[in-house]
Amino acid sequence: MGEQSDSQMKIEKGDYGYVLEDVPHLTDYIPNLITYPNPMRFNPAYSVVKQYFVDCDDTVPERVVVHKNDPRGVHFRRAGPRQNVYFLPDEVHACVVTCGGLCPGLNTVIREIVCALYHMYGVTKVLGIDGGYRGFYSKNTITLTPKFVNDIHKRGGTILGSSRGGHDKSKIVDSIQDRGINQVYIIGGDGTQKGAAVIFEEIKKRGIKAIVAGIPKTIDNDIAVIDKSFGFDTAVEEAQRAINAAHVEAESAENGIGVVKLMGRYSGFIAMYATLASRDVDLCLIPESPFFLDGEGGLLEYVEKRLKENGHMVIVVAEGAGQELVAQCNTATAKDASGNKLLKDVGMWLSDNIKSHFASKSHMTITLKYIDPTYMIRAVPSNASDNIYCTLLAQSCVHGAMAGFTGFISGLVHGRQTYIPFSRIVDHHNKVVITDRMWARVLASTNQPSFLRPKELMEFQNAEEEATSQMSQLNVDASNSSSSGKN
Numbered sequence: 001m002g003e004q005s006d007s008q009m010k011i012e013k014g015d016y017g018y019v020l021e022d023v024p025h026l027t028d029y030i031p032n033l034i035t036y037p038n039p040m041r042f043n044p045a046y047s048v049v050k051q052y053f054v055d056c057d058d059t060v061p062e063r064v065v066v067h068k069n070d071p072r073g074v075h076f077r078r079a080g081p082r083q084n085v086y087f088l089p090d091e092v093h094a095c096v097v098t099c100g101g102l103c104p105g106l107n108t109v110i111r112e113i114v115c116a117l118y119h120m121y122g123v124t125k126v127l128g129i130d131g132g133y134r135g136f137y138s139k140n141t142i143t144l145t146p147k148f149v150n151d152i153h154k155r156g157g158t159i160l161g162s163s164r165g166g167h168d169k170s171k172i173v174d175s176i177q178d179r180g181i182n183q184v185y186i187i188g189g190d191g192t193q194k195g196a197a198v199i200f201e202e203i204k205k206r207g208i209k210a211i212v213a214g215i216p217k218t219i220d221n222d223i224a225v226i227d228k229s230f231g232f233d234t235a236v237e238e239a240q241r242a243i244n245a246a247h248v249e250a251e252s253a254e255n256g257i258g259v260v261k262l263m264g265r266y267s268g269f270i271a272m273y274a275t276l277a278s279r280d281v282d283l284c285l286i287p288e289s290p291f292f293l294d295g296e297g298g299l300l301e302y303v304e305k306r307l308k309e310n311g312h313m314v315i316v317v318a319e320g321a322g323q324e325l326v327a328q329c330n331t332a333t334a335k336d337a338s339g340n341k342l343l344k345d346v347g348m349w350l351s352d353n354i355k356s357h358f359a360s361k362s363h364m365t366i367t368l369k370y371i372d373p374t375y376m377i378r379a380v381p382s383n384a385s386d387n388i389y390c391t392l393l394a395q396s397c398v399h400g401a402m403a404g405f406t407g408f409i410s411g412l413v414h415g416r417q418t419y420i421p422f423s424r425i426v427d428h429h430n431k432v433v434i435t436d437r438m439w440a441r442v443l444a445s446t447n448q449p450s451f452l453r454p455k456e457l458m459e460f461q462n463a464e465e466e467a468t469s470q471m472s473q474l475n476v477d478a479s480n481s482s483s484s485g486k487n
C-alpha cells in the first residue's frame, strides 16, 4: 500500500490545441501481437447495428462549454467495441475484484462484466477474487458464470466481498501470473485505482500480456473527470427516506429538529443532491463549506430563528462537514487499513451542541431526533438507472480490454463512455464548488445563511478564479505547443 505508480502520461497532440490523454495499450510494451476479428461481428444481436464498432480516432472532449477562440483542449479515447481484438475467446482468463467501501451497483458491475465476456466475446474463464486485494494471495477464487451471477444485481453489497488494506504488489502480480490470468477487472475507488496503477506498472515491467482495467466506484461521487459515479443516484434516492423520516419526526413535535447524517468524506455531493431533491431540508452542511456555531450569524442562531418561524426543522449533515470543529473537543485521529482518516461523528456532535444550547433556554424546549442512515444507504441494491449505468460501464471496460487497452478506467464524460488513464482520477477529488450555481441553489432552497464572512467569501472566490485561470492557461499551453501540427 502507499506505492506510487510511475506511469508516464501518453499524450497525443493535434491541430488547434487538440490534446488526447490516451491510455496505454499492450502493444506499447509487447510488439507484434496478433489481432483477430471481433467476434461481435458474428453476433446476431449486434451485427445488425450500423456502425456498431467505434472508430479508432473517436475521442471525447473534457470541456464542452467553450468560447469561439478557445483551443480544442483535452480529450479522452471513446470507449466501445473495436473491429479487431487482441485475444481469442479461449485464450482469455479474466478475474474480477471489488475493493474499498460498499456502493450500490457493485453486483451489477460484476454481473455485466461476466455476461459481456461470455455473451459478447465467447469467453468462459472468469474468476472472482474473494475479499478485495488480499484475496489474490490469501483466499480461494470463485468461478463466475452467467448462471452464477444471474440474480446478483438485485442484491446490495458485493458477492465477492471487499476489504481495505492488504495491497501487496508482488504477491498480487505473482498470483495473476501463476494463475495465468490475462484480464484483471478492478472495481474500486481512488485508493483501489492507485493500487491498480501499481499492478499495471508491475505487469508491464514483467512483460506479461495481461490487461488491467478499472471501474471507478465511490458512493461519495468525488471521482475526478467523470460525470458521476455509479450508485450515486441510488444513494440520493435512498437518502430521501431518511430525510422524510426526519421531517415526519420533526413536524410531529413542538420545536422538533431532525438531524440526518449522510456519507461524504471529503465532498458533500450526496448531502447537496439529497437536500435539493427533498425540499424539506432547512440546513445542509458539507465539508467544503465552513460554518460556526455560536454568536451572530452562527448556526445556533439560525436554528433558533427557523424554529421560531416554522416550529420545526430538518438538518442534513455530510460526515466530513465541520471536522475541524469536532476535532477541537476530540483530538484523537485514527486511520483505517487503507490509510484513510477515520472521521469523528459530526451528526452526534452537532446534535449534542444543539441540545445543550437549548437546555439553557427554558422558554424553548426542543425535541431532537438524530438519524444516521449511512450504512443502510450504502447497502441497498442499485436502482434502475444505476443498473443501466453499471451495465454500460462494465461493457465498455470489457470492450477496452479485448481491444488491448490497459491501465485505464472506463468512465462517463459528458454522457459518453470513455477510457481514462489512472493518473487522471487518483490524484484529485471532485468537490462541491461553493461559489458555483449548484450550491447557490441549495442555499436558496433551504434559506440557510452561507456562514461565510465577507473575507472568507473573497478567499473562496479568489481560489476559484485562480483554478479557472490555471485551467485556461493549461489549454493555452497545450494549444501553443501543438500549433505546429500533429506530433
Ligand SMILES: Nc1ncnc2c1ncn2[C@@H]1O[C@H](COP(=O)(O)OP(=O)(O)O)[C@@H](O)[C@H]1O
Pocket (backbone or CB within 6 Å): 001, 002, 003, 004, 099, 100, 101, 132, 133, 134, 163, 164, 165, 166, 167, 188, 189, 190, 191, 192, 193, 194, 195, 196, 198, 217, 218, 337, 338, 340
Ligand atoms: N496508494 C495506494 N497504493 C496501492 N494500494 C492502495 C493505495 N491506496 C489504497 N490502496 C488499496 O486499495 C484498496 C481500497 O482502498 P480504499 O482507500 O480503502 O478504498 P477506495 O478504493 O474506495 O478509495 C485497499 O485494498 C488499499 O490497500
Ligand SMILES: O=P(O)(O)OC[C@H]1O[C@](O)(COP(=O)(O)O)[C@@H](O)[C@@H]1O
Pocket (backbone or CB within 6 Å): 100, 101, 102, 189, 190, 191, 217, 218, 219, 220, 263, 264, 265, 319, 336, 378
Ligand atoms: O466504514 P467504512 O467501510 O470504512 O466506510 C466509510 C467511508 O466509505 C465511504 O462511503 C466511501 O469511501 P470509499 O469510496 O473510499 O470506499 C465514505 O463516505 C465513508 O467515509
Ligand SMILES: [Mg+2]
Pocket (backbone or CB within 6 Å): 100, 189, 190, 191, 218
Ligand atoms: Mg477512497
